[in-house]
Amino acid sequence: MTIRVVVAEDQSAVRAGLVMILRSTPDIEVVAEAADGDEALAAARAHRPDVLLMDIQMPRTDGLTATRLVVAEQLADVLVLTTFDLDEYVFGALRAGAAGFLLKDAEADQLIDAVRTVAAGDGLIAPSVTRRLIAEFARGPAAPGVPRPAAPSDALAALTPREREVLSLIGAGMANAEIAARLGMAEATVKTHASRLLRKLGLRSRVQAAILAQDLGL
Known part of the structure; x- marks a missing residue:
């Protein structure tokens, strides 16, 4: 393609x-x-x-x-x-x-x-x-100019266990293909989980999700 x-x-x-x-x-x-x-x-x-x-x-x-x-x-x-x-x-x-x-x-x-x-x-x-x-x-939420993605605890609680796993691996810097191999699922399924967790967390990109996952220590 x-x-x-x-x-x-x-x-x-x-x-x-x-x-x-x-x-x-x-x-x-x-x-x-x-x-x-x-x-x-x-x-x-x-x-x-x-x-x-x-x-x-x-x-x-x-x-x-x-x-x-x-x-x-x-x-x-x-x-x-x-x-x-x-x-x-x-x-x-x-x-x-x-x-x-x-x-x-x-x-x-x-x-x-x-x-x-x-x-x-x-x-x-x-x-x-x-x-x-x-x-x-790492400097904390008060660091000037740094946009911490907002993720209320109830939004995190709304994630399924599989979505939490995907979020954690996104935070580890893994691509969809690598996540698919790690979790034993199709790459298209990983994309679906990623899209859903972004929507639930109110995030606009995987990069924001990766920062959030690192921030939360997932």
């Missing part, structure tokens, strides 16, 4: 490089390019891609605002491009419901793998970003 991607990046040279990398593999098709958040949203509405590769700092409508709108309209899964020293944008994108975070200096194969991972329904955070996110969450 071909993965359809929209690339949103305001720097034309960087955007051209991203497009060239993605088009180098036969299972990924770049269906549109965007130079700002407005164009990214319009392209997502027009093409309904599997993945929207979104830069954060862009003119007119920024990437965070565009991410919120794309997620709210369920137009695509958003893979955010970030830089190592701009954590506040990562937190904003997490709050907006982004499905993944990748550093701008990632190697070509990491970019391709990230697009495939997000398209498969698995959340993704670059390892270095993950470490910093966990460090911020």
